[in-house]
Amino acid sequence: MGDRVLEKLVRETTMEIKNAEGLHMRPAMKFIDLASRFDCKITVHNGPHEADGKSIMQMSMLEATCGTRLQVRAEGTDADQALEALRDLVEVQMFGEPPP
């Protein structure tokens, strides 16, 4: 079992919130819905604040507004796919919302 932990993939990246209204309820919902599709553990940091990427309560309490840079960390076999999909949602689709 110890070996498996060592083998576990850990990936970390930075994403910028680009939609005008920031990470309010609907974007937070989209984020956790997408994150929950992956097996890996996803942790999001906004400065000193940490949130479980699959918890709407914690994500919405991050107070991420437009321009906030989030540190997103994924731990697990599908970590790469998870981060790729999340980046697409946050930076490319901008949660389907308009930029400022």
Added chain:
Amino acid sequence: MSRSSQVERTQDAAAQNESGMEIKKGIAVSPGVSIGKSLIVDSEDYRIPRREIEPSQRAGEIQRVRDAFHDAIEELDALERGQDEATGGRIKDIFAVHLRFLRDRSLRRRITDMVHTEAVTAEYAVSTVLRSVAAHFETNVKDTYISERAADIYDIERRLLRRLLGTKREDILHLKEEVIVVARQLSPTQTAGFNRDYVKGIASDAGGRTSHAAIVARSLGIPAVVALEDLTEIVRGGDRVIIDGNRGIVIVNPDAETVHQYEEYSREFVALEHKLDTIRAKPAMTRDGVRIRLLGNIEFPDEAQIVLGKGGEGIGLYRTEFLYLNRPTEPVEQEQYEAYAEVARVFKNQPVVIRTFDLGADKYTQARRVTPEPNPFLGLRSIRFCLQNLGMFKTQLRAILRASVEGPIKIMFPLITNLQELMQARMIVHDVMEDLDEEQIRYNRDIEIGIMVETPSAALTASTLARESDFFSIGTNDLTQYTLAVDRGNELVSPLYSAADPAVLRLIRMIIQDANRAKIEASVCGETASEPEYVMLLLGMGVRTLSLTPPMIPEIKQVIRSVTIEDCNHLARTVLTMNSERQISGYLRAAARKVLPEAF
């Protein structure tokens, strides 16, 4: 709760019963006994009080949290699916967000952790955790979109609390099972909305014997106990509760033996009621042959039948404020006419005294004022309110006059304080009569017009007011409150409120003497008329007509049939020489106990 008091509670509970039975003493305001499941009724912004539990109860409370989340999710799921994508997209989104909060394991864990580590109830943990989340959004208001989330969190809190505190709050009007309503405080509006087929008992933390909610409970015949102080901290939604509206006791989670005793007691009480019902057809006459007239006080038209069923000989006080309760608009003339005519038809040739709107103070009007009056009981209420709102006053008078062809309806003005008010109100009646004449609408031209004597100023000028009144009705509740300067609903001073106070009794005697001199009738329609210990005194002071809450009519008739006027006169003479309330009420109670032992 401190550690030591928790130990005390544990010992208390052990002394009574291992099952956690608790007995609370309050003020009995509406007779009867009922046993049932509690339903907590609260105002929206009510804070859930902190209540600690035994360590052994934690697992059960945690399960309650899980069940509440589970049920709330099911409820929301159905709501979300019911929303059409095209028209309700935004609402659907909101429900979707709420659903994700309810499914959020970390939220649920914070709540169950709190139940576990602090040993508190499910509702307290739910409320505390969600309010701290909401506070986080409120205090970090850098971004309005984000700060608005607090409202969502409060909504989620409410949804969970509704599950934990019993049936949905709004469902109080659509109950499907029998409940005992438990509340911090009940407004008359809330009480009036209760369906008496399902609300089997009422218990509240606040309130006094003559608070309006108590009056409504009494007239609906629902057992009620008030002034229980912290009952809402002890009882949880769904707990089994016994309401003893005779002794003023509420028992939470009674053990089997207590339930058994109360079932027995309830049967005995019903038997006593039946016994009293057998005297229904007999006249309310003293042993020495003096005929007393017993009328009913009613709040709603359908109570007329109850009065008739209890042997009442008419209505001495028909409160009309119900027409304003539970509604956003003013009642129209036709609706009022029907409400008045309906009661007149039930009583045919017997009197029906309709009191004009007694709005103001704690009722209807305060809620609608832009700035509430600083002292509503001394403010724009009752007849004063009507004289400043002539449109609504005239509409009511028109409806009463039109109904007056159905039977001997009388008009009664409340809270008259001087002759000018009475003259003005009478003049408006005449204006309305002229309008009806012009429109050739029938009414009783000789309708009797009287007043409630319920202020010290009216009592002191009763001889003057009697000249312009066809009758007096003594409203002992307000008369006591205004004479003694005591707010009857304020638990801090309510012990000072007593109609047995020498000051109140002297005013009552003065009113009766002035009415007798003017050869008009003075009846009593306050709470004292329904209290056995006061009845002998009132008869002794010369009262021959009492108007009271319908369920008490048989018992009061029993008192009347057991006494002689000579005894009553003697009692009144003795009492009026006494100088302390305590002495008087003790004397009255002892006298009543002799007459009707089973009622005490």
